[in-house]
Amino acid sequence: MWCHLLQMTSQPQPSQNLTRLRHWLSQLPTRSEPSLLVLPECALCFGSEGGWASLAEPDLKLVPDADAPMQRELAALAQQHGLYLVAGTLPIQAEDGRAYAASLVYGPDGQRLGRYDKIHLFDVDVEDDTGRYRESTHTHPGAGITVVDTPLGRLGIAVCYDVRFPELFRALADAGAELVALPAAFTEPTGEAHWEVLLRARAIENQCYLLAAGQQGQHANGRRTWGHSMVVDPWGRVVAQLAQGEGLVSARIDPAEMAQIRQRLPALKHRRLP
Ligand SMILES: O=C(O)CNC(=O)[C@H](CS)NC(=O)CCC(=O)C(=O)O
Numbered sequence: 001m002w003c004h005l006l007q008m009t010s011q012p013q014p015s016q017n018l019t020r021l022r023h024w025l026s027q028l029p030t031r032s033e034p035s036l037l038v039l040p041e042c043a044l045c046f047g048s049e050g051g052w053a054s055l056a057e058p059d060l061k062l063v064p065d066a067d068a069p070m071q072r073e074l075a076a077l078a079q080q081h082g083l084y085l086v087a088g089t090l091p092i093q094a095e096d097g098r099a100y101a102a103s104l105v106y107g108p109d110g111q112r113l114g115r116y117d118k119i120h121l122f123d124v125d126v127e128d129d130t131g132r133y134r135e136s137t138h139t140h141p142g143a144g145i146t147v148v149d150t151p152l153g154r155l156g157i158a159v160c161y162d163v164r165f166p167e168l169f170r171a172l173a174d175a176g177a178e179l180v181a182l183p184a185a186f187t188e189p190t191g192e193a194h195w196e197v198l199l200r201a202r203a204i205e206n207q208c209y210l211l212a213a214g215q216q217g218q219h220a221n222g223r224r225t226w227g228h229s230m231v232v233d234p235w236g237r238v239v240a241q242l243a244q245g246e247g248l249v250s251a252r253i254d255p256a257e258m259a260q261i262r263q264r265l266p267a268l269k270h271r272r273l274p
Pocket residue numbers: 041042045046047048121122133134135160161164185186187190191
């Protein structure tokens with residue numbers, strides 16, 4: 001079975017980004033078995049000053065007749081292309097005027113299979129042109145983990161800065177995750193220093209696939225993102241990668257190989273601390 005990552009250079013307006021997304025979906029190989037596609041963080045609306053919370057939609061599962069064009073379009077695209085889709089993140093309204101950074105998962109019939117809200121928010125000072133990141137001013141943190149069963153295996157979700165918190169990935173592994181999708185928008189300096197090491201460490205220590213789809217390039221607000229979207233296998237090998245530019249990254253998922261790694265090196269069973 002195949003998984004695909006889409007690396008994007010998303011802009012503030014959903015319509016522009018949807019055009020790019022439709023283009024890349026048309027480039028996907030047609031296969032008889034369903035595949036999985038992971039989009040980057042903020043795939044449909046990236047870096048609009050104050051725009052994030054104003055674009056926020058009600059959760060369509062909770063308010064089925066809501067005006068929620070992004071959620072309706074993503075569900076329709078998953079169905080049209082017969083994909084399991086991890087739709088990056090999009091803003092879902094929070095009670096306090098901020099928005100959750102929600103990563104929604106759709107099945108090939110367009111049904112929504114899960115929602116994960118980014119838990120760890122990027123309130124960090126970085127040595128780049130932006131300098132000061134304070135994600136929590138417009139984003140409400142999530143509070144719980146999410147796993148979804150797919151034909152490729154049990155899929156956990158984490159978002160971007162979450163990759164620095166190994167306890168989240170251990171909780172996903174404890175919940176049976178065999179693949180973890182990671183929509184991201186890493187900064188250039190932190191990406192260059194840490195991105196690949198963090199991804200490979202999370203894959204090795206939890207003996208799972210890491211499916212990390214990043215933003216890359218220059219965005220409307222002047223930010224530059226690191227890209228290097230990659231699939232890491234449970235042995236920690238980078239099996240597919242796109243350093244720069246928009247595009248698809250594809251890799252085969254091999255559940256039998258993962259089972260063999262877990263059997264021969266049963267570190268997850270050798271844990272002695274709680
Ligand atoms: O705000 C937006 O428009 C899109 N969201 C992001 O870019 C998010 C929050 S600012 N970025 C990260 O979490 C970077 C993490 C990172 O770079 C690291 O952990 O080193």
